[in-house]
Amino acid sequence: xxxxxxxxxxxxxxxxxxxxxxxxxxxxxxxxxxxxxxxxxxxxxxxxxxxxxxxxxxxxxxxxxxxxxxxxxxxxxxxxxxxxxxxxxxxxxxxxxxxxxxxxxxxxxxxxxxxxxxxxxxxxxxxxxxxxxxxxxxxxxxxxxxxxxxxxxxxx
Numbered sequence: 001x002x003x004x005x006x007x008x009x010x011x012x013x014x015x016x017x018x019x020x021x022x023x024x025x026x027x028x029x030x031x032x033x034x035x036x037x038x039x040x041x042x043x044x045x046x047x048x049x050x051x052x053x054x055x056x057x058x059x060x061x062x063x064x065x066x067x068x069x070x071x072x073x074x075x076x077x078x079x080x081x082x083x084x085x086x087x088x089x090x091x092x093x094x095x096x097x098x099x100x101x102x103x104x105x106x107x108x109x110x111x112x113x114x115x116x117x118x119x120x121x122x123x124x125x126x127x128x129x130x131x132x133x134x135x136x137x138x139x140x141x142x143x144x145x146x147x148x149x150x151x152x153x154x155x156x
Contacts, residue, residue: 004134005053009041010034015042017049017058027054036096037087044086045133077102077115085122086135092155093142121154 010031015038018028029046031039032082045059058119061079063104068076072136084100091098100116142148
């Protein structure tokens with residue numbers, strides 16, 4: 001990620017993306033509490049964000065905290081399909097088990113099965129049409145490091 005001037009860093013409770021500024025020469029992807037899944041999730045968001053969004057804190061994305069109602073949860077899941085599909089690809093590239101994150105423990109009960117199905121469909125689309133360049137670069141590096149063969153639909 002040197003070419004992107006970006007570091008992946010261990011953080012505390014909440015993950016966040018912070019662009020470079022006067023005090024920090026590098027963009028920072030900060031993942032939660034040392035959790036491998038959090039690092040992969042934050043990397044996936046970085047892979048989705050375009051150049052302009054990477055200039056904004058947390059990519060300028062909308063986020064509604066835990067406790068969402070049904071309509072807000074549906075919006076959350078809609079915007080999370082692509083990053084979670086990339087997270088699944090990165091997870092599979094590491095030989096790491098992936099679980100979708102509905103991220104709504106104290107709100108309406110999400111339909112995990114449908115959300116998982118939607119995320120998997122996006123994974124299959126990426127495999128068919130092409131994985132975004134930065135995600136593919138990470139996937140290839142992870143697969144090489146962990147000795148994982150090429151990903152196929154059967155990997156998911």
